[in-house]
Amino acid sequence: MTTILFIEQVLNGLQFGVMLFLMAAGLTLVFGVMGLINLAHGSLYMVGAFAAATVAAATGSFLLGLIASLAAAAMAGAIVEIVVIRRLYRRDHLDQVLATFALILIFSEGTRWLFGSFPLYLDIPAMLSGSVTLPGGIQYPLYRLFIIGMGLGVAAFLFWLISRTRLGIQIRAGEADREMIGALGVDISKLYTVVFALGAALAGMAGALVGAIQSVEVGMGEPVLILAFVTIIIGGIGSIKGAFVGALLVGLIDTLGRTMLPIAFGTVMEASAATTVGSALASMLIYILMAGVLIARPQGLFGAAA
Amino acid sequence: MTEPVLEVRHVHKSFGALRASHDINLTLYPGEIHALIGPNGAGKSTLIKQIAGNMQPDAGEIRFLGQDVTALGTVALARMGLGRSFQISSVIPEFTVLQNVVLALQGARGASYHFFRAVLNDRDMTETARATAARVGLADRLAVWAQDLSHGERRKLEIAMALALAPRAFLLDEPMAGMGAEGAAEMTRFLAELRHEAPILLVEHDMDAVFSLADRISVLDYGEIIASGTVAEIRANPEVRRAYLGDDAEAL
Amino acid sequence: MRRETIINAALAIGLLAIPLWAHVTGEIFTITLATRVAILALAAVGLNLALGLGGLVSFGHAAYFGLGGYAMGILAFHAQTFDPIFTWPFVFEGTSQMLVIWGVALVVSGLAAALIGMLTLHTSGAYFIMATLAFGQMFYYLFVSWPKYGGEDGMSIYVRNDFPGLNTLDPIQFFLICYVLLMAGIFVSWRIARSPFGLALKASRQNAERVETVGITPFRIRLAAFVISGMITGLAGALMADLNRFVGPTMFSWQTSGEIMILVILGGVARLYGPVAGAALFILLEHWLGGVSDYWLAFVGALLLLVVLFARGGLIGSLAGREVAHD
Numbered sequence: 001m002t003t004i005l006f007i008e009q010v011l012n013g014l015q016f017g018v019m020l021f022l023m024a025a026g027l028t029l030v031f032g033v034m035g036l037i038n039l040a041h042g043s044l045y046m047v048g049a050f051a052a053a054t055v056a057a058a059t060g061s062f063l064l065g066l067i068a069s070l071a072a073a074a075m076a077g078a079i080v081e082i083v084v085i086r087r088l089y090r091r092d093h094l095d096q097v098l099a100t101f102a103l104i105l106i107f108s109e110g111t112r113w114l115f116g117s118f119p120l121y122l123d124i125p126a127m128l129s130g131s132v133t134l135p136g137g138i139q140y141p142l143y144r145l146f147i148i149g150m151g152l153g154v155a156a157f158l159f160w161l162i163s164r165t166r167l168g169i170q171i172r173a174g175e176a177d178r179e180m181i182g183a184l185g186v187d188i189s190k191l192y193t194v195v196f197a198l199g200a201a202l203a204g205m206a207g208a209l210v211g212a213i214q215s216v217e218v219g220m221g222e223p224v225l226i227l228a229f230v231t232i233i234i235g236g237i238g239s240i241k242g243a244f245v246g247a248l249l250v251g252l253i254d255t256l257g258r259t260m261l262p263i264a265f266g267t268v269m270e271a272s273a274a275t276t277v278g279s280a281l282a283s284m285l286i287y288i289l290m291a292g293v294l295i296a297r298p299q300g301l302f303g304a305a306a
Numbered sequence: 307m308t309e310p311v312l313e314v315r316h317v318h319k320s321f322g323a324l325r326a327s328h329d330i331n332l333t334l335y336p337g338e339i340h341a342l343i344g345p346n347g348a349g350k351s352t353l354i355k356q357i358a359g360n361m362q363p364d365a366g367e368i369r370f371l372g373q374d375v376t377a378l379g380t381v382a383l384a385r386m387g388l389g390r391s392f393q394i395s396s397v398i399p400e401f402t403v404l405q406n407v408v409l410a411l412q413g414a415r416g417a418s419y420h421f422f423r424a425v426l427n428d429r430d431m432t433e434t435a436r437a438t439a440a441r442v443g444l445a446d447r448l449a450v451w452a453q454d455l456s457h458g459e460r461r462k463l464e465i466a467m468a469l470a471l472a473p474r475a476f477l478l479d480e481p482m483a484g485m486g487a488e489g490a491a492e493m494t495r496f497l498a499e500l501r502h503e504a505p506i507l508l509v510e511h512d513m514d515a516v517f518s519l520a521d522r523i524s525v526l527d528y529g530e531i532i533a534s535g536t537v538a539e540i541r542a543n544p545e546v547r548r549a550y551l552g553d554d555a556e557a558l
Numbered sequence: 559m560r561r562e563t564i565i566n567a568a569l570a571i572g573l574l575a576i577p578l579w580a581h582v583t584g585e586i587f588t589i590t591l592a593t594r595v596a597i598l599a600l601a602a603v604g605l606n607l608a609l610g611l612g613g614l615v616s617f618g619h620a621a622y623f624g625l626g627g628y629a630m631g632i633l634a635f636h637a638q639t640f641d642p643i644f645t646w647p648f649v650f651e652g653t654s655q656m657l658v659i660w661g662v663a664l665v666v667s668g669l670a671a672a673l674i675g676m677l678t679l680h681t682s683g684a685y686f687i688m689a690t691l692a693f694g695q696m697f698y699y700l701f702v703s704w705p706k707y708g709g710e711d712g713m714s715i716y717v718r719n720d721f722p723g724l725n726t727l728d729p730i731q732f733f734l735i736c737y738v739l740l741m742a743g744i745f746v747s748w749r750i751a752r753s754p755f756g757l758a759l760k761a762s763r764q765n766a767e768r769v770e771t772v773g774i775t776p777f778r779i780r781l782a783a784f785v786i787s788g789m790i791t792g793l794a795g796a797l798m799a800d801l802n803r804f805v806g807p808t809m810f811s812w813q814t815s816g817e818i819m820i821l822v823i824l825g826g827v828a829r830l831y832g833p834v835a836g837a838a839l840f841i842l843l844e845h846w847l848g849g850v851s852d853y854w855l856a857f858v859g860a861l862l863l864l865v866v867l868f869a870r871g872g873l874i875g876s877l878a879g880r881e882v883a884h885d
Contacts, residue, residue, distance in 0.1 A: 037684050087867055093683045094615045098823055099866045101816050105859030113853050172788045222812060226695045229688035237684060275706060281817060283699035296690060358771075385771035395766045398761045409761050412754050413772030418779065424752040467772060 009259050010252065015144045017251020018151025022206035023228040024235070024243040025158055026199025032175040033195050036085065037093055039100035041203055041228070042221025043107035049202020049211035049220060050074040050111060053120040062125035066208050069196030073204020074197040081196040089192070112218045119215035122208070134200070147209050147269060149153050154202065155244055162240060171195060175238055227254075232285055234293045234304025250286050257282040309372060310335050311475045311505050314359070317366030319352055326352040327363065328529045332477060332507075335494040339506045341516045344526035345550055350509050351393070353526065354479055357507070358390055359383045371474055384413065389473030389504070393480045399453035403444050404415065406452055406463055407435040410470035435470070442466045442496065465496070473504050482512040494519055517541070525549065528549040562878035563761040566831040572836060573599075574737060589729040590801075591845060595837045596736040597797045602821035602833030603743040604790030609819075611751060612783045612829030613763030615687050618674070618694030619818050622788040624810035625670055625697070626795025628661035631805035632707060633659050634715045656721045656735070660797055667792025668785050675784040679777055691812060698810035712806025720799055726800075736797050740834070743790050748830055750786070759783050789816070820862055826872030835873040 027041050051072035056065030088096045121169065124143045131139040162168040170191055173181045182188045207221065214220070227250060234244025262278030271275065293300065319327040319524035325396040326349045336338050341489065344350055355361040357368060359380040370378045370386060371534055384390070398406050408431055426432060439445055442462040447455065452463060461481055467478055481497070482490045494515050497506060501521075510516050517537050524534040533540055540546055573595060580588035601623055604708050608614040636643050643650045652661065678689045702710045718726045738758025750756045761769050762776040769776050799805045808814060817840075825836025840858070847854035869876055 004802075031684060037687060080620055084863065084867075093687060094613075094827075095866050095870075096689055097615060097617060098819065101819070101860040102862040102866065104856050105862070109853040109856030109859070113856075223695075224813065226692055230692050233688055233692070234687055276703070280700055280703045283703050284696055287696035290692060291677050291691065294681065294685075296731075298681050298685070381773055381775045384771050390771045392768075396765060396771075398764050398766055398768060403763065405757065409757055409769075409774075410772040412757065413769070413774040416773065418754050418758040419776050419782070420754045421756075422749045424749075425754045425757050426752070469755040469767075471772065483663075520651060 003163065004136070005259070007134075007138055008140060009256050011140055011144065011148070013252035013255035014248065015147050015151075015251070016255055017248040018148050018155075019206045019210055020224070020227055020231050020251055021151060021244050021247035023204045023224055024231040024247050025145055025155075026202040027225075027228050027242055028235075028238055028240065028243045029171070029195055029234050030199045031228060031232075033064075033171055034089055034174075034192050036088060036198075037100070038085070038199075039095050039097055039225065040080065040107065041100075041104035041199070042223075042225030043104050044073045044200040044203040045207035045221035045224055046107065046216075047076045047200075047207070049122070049207035049216040050115060050120065052208035052211055053122040053216045056122055057120075062123070062128075065122065066205070069204045069208035070201045073207070076204075077200025078193055078197040080200075081193050085196060086189070086192070095142060108218050115218075118217070119217035120211075122131055122211040122216055137229045138239060143212065147213075150205075154205070154270040155183065156238055167191075167194065227286070230290050233290050233300060236300025238304070239300070239302040242302030249289070253289060254282070254286050257285040261285070263302065308335055310369075311371060312507060313367075313369040314357065315367045315369070317353070317356060317363045317368065319356060319361070323408055324419075325529045327356065330366070330526075330529075330531055332524055332531065334507050334536075336505055337502055338500045338521040339508055340521050341508045341510055341520035341523045342526060343510065343516060343523060348526040348549075349529040350526055351479075352529075354435050354477065354509060358388070358477055368520050382470060385416065387471060387474035387504075388477060389468030389471045389475070390477045391461070391468050391479060391481055393483060393509075395457070395460040395464055397452040397460060397467070399451065401452055402449050403439055403452060403463055403466075404432065404435055404448040405471050407466050408432065408440050410467040411438075414471040422457070432522075438466050438470050440462075441469065443492070457484050458486070461485060461489075461493070467485050475504050476500070476506040476508075478506055479509045480511060481508070481509060482515050490515060560878070562829070562831075562874065565835075565874060565877055569831050569838070570741070573740075573838070577730060577733050583815075586729050589733050589780065591841055592728070593733045593736050593799075593801055595841045596740045596836070597731065597794050597801060598818075598840065599833045600736070600740045600743050600797065600822055601791045601794035601818050602825070602836055603723045603747055604787045604794065605742070605818050606790075606822050606828065606833050607750065607789035607790065607824060608784050610757050610832070611756060611763070612737075612780055614679070614780060614784060615683065616784070616787075617812070617815050617819065618688045618690035618692070619688050619788070619791050620810050620812070620814035621674065621690075621694040622667035622792040623795035623798070623814060623818065624672055624805075624807070625667045625699070626792030626797075627799035627805045627809045628701065628795075629663040629666050629792070630659045630719070630796040630799040631713050631715060633662060634717065634719060635707065635713060635859045637802065638716060650787035654717060654719045655872075656719045656726070656800070659719055660793055663792045663796035665790045667795070668789040670792075671785045671788025672781070675781045675788075679780050691815065694815050695811060696811055698807050699813075699830055701807040701810060708806065710807060712804060712808075715799070715803045715805070732801070736801075737791065738798065743793075744830060744834075746786075746790070747833075749832070751823065755779070755782070820858065823862065824872055826864060826874035827870075829872065829874040832872055832874050839873060 023045060027038065030036055030038050048069035049217055052065035054067035055068035056062050084099060084103065128146050129145045130142055132142045132145060134140055162171060170181060170186050175192065229249050231243060231246040234249060235242025258279065261282045262275045265274035265278040310333040311497040314330055314332040315529055317327050342350060356363050360537060363376060367374060370388060375383060398409065406444060411431055416529050425426055436448065439448055442465050444459060444462055444466060447459060452460065455463065481493055485493060494543065497519055500506060520537055520541060522536060523540045524531050525540060532545050532549060533543045573592060577589045577592035605619045608616055633652045634654050637654045643652060674693050678686050681689060707713055720726060721735060724731045758769065758779045759772050762779050766776040795809060821833055821836035821840055824839050825832030843854065843858055847857055865872060
């Protein structure tokens with residue numbers, strides 16, 4: 001495997017990881033602050049993608065589509081929070097999981113009813129299409145670099161938000177002691193809605209960004225959701241830093257694994273067996289990593305020690 | 307000279323800069339009630355957790371029935387015969403009184419891996435459970451769900467569950483907590499008798515109970531045992547007065 | 559007699575009577591539906607043991623369902639092609655005998671549950687849910703990338719497997735096999751619930767710390783329950799594969815895990831016949847609502863939401879009322 005190919009895969013892994021981070025950050029924020037597991041997070045990813053595709057197709061502007069994705073996902077998130085999620089904060093995790101699973105069904109079938117079963121397409125804007133030549137002579141799609149940039153930018157924004165703003169203080173305090181911040185006069189309901197909508201917006205944005213390189217279809221969110229769960233387990237629930245590190249780890253290991261394992265097995269087996277075994281193992285790689293974390297450090301890399 | 311049933315030797319535990327337990331030494335002899343008292347924040351909970359197997363000391367040794375149990379956890383200690391009650395009542399809420407006591411019996415006998423027999427059809431178990439519940443005065447409340455019991459009854463249930471282990475020692479954490487005068491008096495009488503069955507390490511704030519029950523008292527303050535002795539000795543001890551009441555101490 | 563017992567009896571008799579009646583009147587399709595109810599109910603009986611009694615929110619029980627299904631699929635595939643599965647350390651050929659297949663399904667799903675349980679049962683609620691979900695999905699991706707056994711498209715099995723003395727192709731006979739296994743599963747569930755093990759399991763759900771102080775190790779109790787639970791669901795998977803004469807990776811998917819969970823919840827968590835009620839309700843909805851609208855799953859979602867928010871006891875809970883204290 002050439003260096004160029006390797007670097008390309010590293011960049012792909014980074015791009016994947018950064019998108020996972022957007023999903024995982026929202027999930028971990030909601031869990032850290034509100035103590036709620038939200039399975040419908042993948043639906044919000046899907047809502048963002050569909051909003052972006054629809055608006056971009058109607059207006060011809062990717063930028064408008066992106067803004068629409070944020071707005072639509074945040075709004076959907078806020079509505080869902082007010083109507084359903086609010087009733088779940090005091091419930092046990094089983095109820096939260098079931099109720100948000102019910103939301104997945106409603107969102108998925110609802111979207112299918114509105115848009116049909118065929119995927120929508122979201123085009124990469126002309127400004128961002130094509131490849132860039134990186135140092136070392138590597139040709140890499142500009143759009144993917146854009147995604148990496150956006151993801152890192154959002155990460156930086158989140159870190160700033162959490163550590164420098166009043167909202168961030170409320171979030172951190174809420175994570176530490178939920179009952180106390182109510183007693184201190186913080187409007188809990190509003191805080192929770194804001195946090196939920198923020199998480200939703202992040203998911204929606206990820207959906208929109210990825211929608212341009214994959215297709216926009218019903219059910220696109222759940223595989224990403226599950227990977228986000230893996231990320232959170234590895235990184236530690238409630239920790240944005242953990243979500244970031246975990247996401248990059250998962251993104252890199254999964255991407256690199258898929259290309260490198262078949263090649264590695266190819267050195268000891270003949271080609272078709274190597275591909276089969278290699279890709280089968282590669283598909284399990286991050287779960288094996290997750291299993292390892294569960295054994296060695298069950299609270300996650302950056303989670304609070306039990 | 308009789309062997310102590312429970313022995314704490316030079317136990318240390320720190321949380322960062324906070325010394326929760328510093329060179330703690332404590333013994334519990336057969337037939338006695340040894341009370342552990344001290345102001346809030348003295349480190350009683352931390353010490354109890356270490357003795358009960360919830361927490362590992364940083365240094366030192368804990369011995370039970372002549373064996374080094376420092377590294378053992380709660381389950382192992384329970385099987386060895388350490389009966390425990392909690393400061394905040396901890397029972398199985400959706401079980402009846404009978405089911406709670408049967409559970410404790412079952413745990414003591416190590417009989418939990420039977421899948422096909424009906425536990426409540428086991429005459430021996432249920433009769434023993436009924437008898438144990440009767441000892442603490444819950445004979446007519448057997449069919450009531452634990453969460454529907456009054457506070458005092460729940461404290462009694464806790465004791466019953468500890469009794470069911472046929473324990474060699476009791477670790478009772480504030481059994482009087484939240485009980486009115488009559489309940490506390492009843493519990494005091496009960497514990498006075500209980501000491502003959504197995505010695506009791508009693509953590510308590512209720513000074514009336516402590517002074518009437520304890521054979522020996524150890525006083526914990528800022529993680530250290532500042533005094534240990536008979537009731538009379540402790541009452542007269544100026545260190546103890548200062549710890550509880552500050553420098554302008556009244557007579558205890 | 560308690561109301562719940564009457565409801566249970568009604569469900570048991572109804573599930574038997576309806577397909578028998580359909581057999582008499584020649585409505586094969588109804589028998590097939592009833593068979594699906596029985597199999598899904600068995601899968602849910604398995605989950606109910608871990609979830610209802612043990613409080614273990616496993617969102618990855620499809621892993622065992624799929625493993626049971628693929629145990630059947632792989633054994634049958636090798637039987638069809640007369641090609642042994644492996645020849646070392648001993649020759650293991652395929653088979654189309656149900657009894658053997660069920661044995662393999664039980665063992666394989668039990669082992670998987672033991673492994674996954676050991677990895678996840680040390681963790682707390684939220685991690686446990688996410689991890690079980692993730693491991694279920696792992697099996698999905700694994701079998702998708704295994705072309706020998708069909709990959710993403712799955713495998714068709716051209717024969718129905720054999721059971722000594724019966725004509726398993728006859729719908730009513732196959733239904734009876736599934737029904738008997740369902741009743742056996744419910745019986746096991748019932749005995750466990752009343753046993754010392756069941757007592758320790760139910761206690762661990764409510765107050766693990768207390769359980770430790772009476773000398774019982776919650777982790778081991780939960781692990782044992784998880785393994786038994788996985789085995790029962792695995793058996794159901796093998797039966798489903800036989801019914802459909804098809805196995806595919808979607809048997810492992812999060813949707814399937816969710817479906818099994820819906821069955822338990824709609825019927826009533828921890829209720830003995832909850833799985834049967836839930837499965838019957840689900841199949842009825844699929845059949846009737848599905849005939850009306852392609853988007854019937856949205857209504858199931860809405861129903862689930864309503865049940866979770868307002869009718870937590872599920873169908874049986876609503877009909878039979880709150881469980882009263884009893885000895």
